[in-house]
Amino acid sequence: CDIRSLGYEEKRKLLATIEKAVAFVTTMIFQDGSSQLNSEQVLTSSVKGVVVLVKNQTDYPCLPGYSSTDCTWDAANEDDKLIYLKTEWSSLWEQEQQAHKKFTWQVLFQMLRCKVPIICFNAKDFLRTLLQVYGNEISWKQVADSVVLDPRIAAWLINPSDTVPSFECLIQKYFEKPFSVETVNTDTGPLRNTSYQNLGVNLEKLYNVMMDLAHDLQVQGLWKLFCTLELPLIKILAVMETHKIHVNKQELKKTSEILGLRLKELEQEAHQVAGERFLLTSSHQLREVLFEKLKLHTLCEKVHRTEIQQLVSTSEVVLNKLQDLHPLPKIILEYRQVHKMKSTYVDGLRMCMRKGFISSTWNQTGTATGRLSAKHPNIQGISKHPIRITKKQYIKGKEEEIVTISPRTLFVSKKGYTFLAADFSHIELRILADLSSEPELLKLFQEPETTDIFSSLASQWKGIPSEQVKHADREQAKRIVYSVVYGAGKERLADCLGTTPLQASQFIESFMQKYKKINEFTKKTIEQCRNKGYVVSIMGRKRPLANINAQDYKLRTQAERQAVNFVVQGSAADLCKMAMVEIFTSVVVSPNLTARLIAQLHDELLFEVEDSQIQEFS
């Protein structure tokens, strides 16, 4: 039914039906007639309304031998209601439309409140839109109360490596096995004018896919992870996406100009010392200058090569080695640093801004390890380290001044609010210690005098007193540890450390000698993966690795590194998400706390907290 045609009594009945519903299956309808169930929705078209399939408790008893999912399937079209809720109005002057608008959000609000599962493909977008459309009528805490199910996330949990690009693909993958549906979508072109009838069929499919996936999740032991971690996260991300972070626009413009000037200077210097003009941003042209004209690589042993074409690399590690041979590498290194700063963190950020604010888009199913990812802007990738620029000023008195540019300070909290960050301390290393039960590593974490884990580790490993540990030792220990976590080989570690592969392999050797259990853990993990075909994290998250038994050495060893990395990184992701859900929930249930979660940087949560609540919140 279309709620616009309902009378008072019918509206009352509809609300009563919603009260009794066992599930809602829903999708947004866009201005161009497409829905969330159409392939690859381009979010350019604005939202027109919402279609909801209301699943009711059926009177038909389940036939013996039938599973409950089959039963609801059978009863499908009998009692269920399909309702259309228009959320956008062409003109608001009519009294009647106001009434409809009010009733629409009454229906939606009741759906959210009654704790009956709302099934939606891309549920996060649905919730975010509700928050945006009814921002004045409902608070984010109310949305946080709802229960949403998203089959895309279920599919991702079952296999996080293959991304499900659209609803159609999901149907093809998971639905067309038990019963092939007669209403196969044979439309060749993009059939935009989807009738409600067609939508009803698709929502029915959506419901059945979700039931199917729920069953699979239970069989695979992923149900708890799905319900307690991933589903609550949908709401959290939806709320996060509706929060706007203020960016200092004037500062952004100013720094863009400063960086632009510095790039011009560096470009001139580079052309000067190279003896020719070339495009500094082109690694291809740089390669010609450095290695074909100046032949710098011949003066240097074992230079890194590019992955695909096996050409001499112009990457940071190589340029660092060439520094003493010619002035050009150093100039390029600074140019790259400044260029990255300008293009990504200054100009890139400006592109993401809307009226002085940004809000990232969060992807819950974008990684194979269970981590989140963010885009437009990628707030997880904003540089930590400031860079210093000597700005040449031709004003009276001083001729130049040094300005420091740190991208993170470009984000500013609202007036009367403060950014508050809470982060895990070395979570991946702790997980490695726990999973390997390595006694020496565990001891390090338990000792109260350990203030700096990598210094202590360097001291313990090399057997030198902690006061004598130099900064270089600490850095080395840190890099070796994470190389083990990431499963890097000696060449990779050598690049990372700036040493020879021989020395790197000796480091790995002596590290493995001291912490034997870590090596055992790695071997055990790979072995387990070979037997089962997948690896498992602390919370039971899975990653199938088809190549673990491959003939090809490169593919197999890659899968082995992925296996070890998944267990550590995936487990860390589990714990970080748990923290996220717990802290968010405690803010929601608190009657007075207003702290907003702004971003998750993997092991760090960033909040915006009212100044007066900082104590209580922390």
Add this chain to the structure above:
DNA sequence: TCCGAGACGCTACG
């Protein structure tokens, strides 16, 4: 001759 898509390289983050 212009333009978009895809391959590739490099570098931030964790």
Add this chain to the structure above:
DNA sequence: CGTAGCGTCT
């Protein structure tokens, strides 16, 4: 290891 994003070059 695995994300995003900027940039050439074909």
